[in-house]
Amino acid sequence: MTIVIGFTPEPASTQALERGLEEARRRGESVLVVNATKGDAFVDTRYGTDSEIGQVRQQLEESSVPFEISQPMGPDIADLVLDEAERVDASCIVIGLRHRTPVGKLLLGSTAQRILLDATCPVLAVKPPR
Structure with a gap:
């Protein structure tokens, strides 16, 4: 079995990566790290650079947990993560959660909320320490 970890280069996702690796070791499973982008902006700060993905790869290699990294592109990040989980x-x-204002949630929607509601498997949501 495989644990899917949604990743963006920010503190909430760093916590999710660490927690996902702990869970994989505990269960004896592999991990699939998904770093997705809509591809609609010249620079997407949530899409890992070669250097950032290299650091993730190094952390995964040091964990001794079998892993795969996927960087899909499509119109909806939640769908990309859910599609990879289904695959x-x-x-x-x-997934990592980050603090958002109520207005921010209303205007921008919530990828985490979509994953929580639409996933066909359990979802572990991780908050970064304050």
Whole structure:
């Protein structure tokens, strides 16, 4: 089985990566790190650079947990994460949560909320420490 970890280069996702690796070791499973982009902006700060993905790859290699990294592109980030989870028949999805204002949630929608509501497997939502 595989644990899917939604990743963006920010503190909430760093916590999700660490928690996802802990869960994978505990369960004896592999991980699939998904770093997705809509591809609608010249620079998407949530899409890992070669250097950032290289750091993730190094952390994964040091963990000794079997892994795969996917960087898909499409119109909806939540759908991309959910599609990858379905592709690998994920046992769990781990995502990081970040603080957003009520107005921010209303105007921008919530990828995390969509994943929580639409996933066909359990979802572990991780908050970064304050």
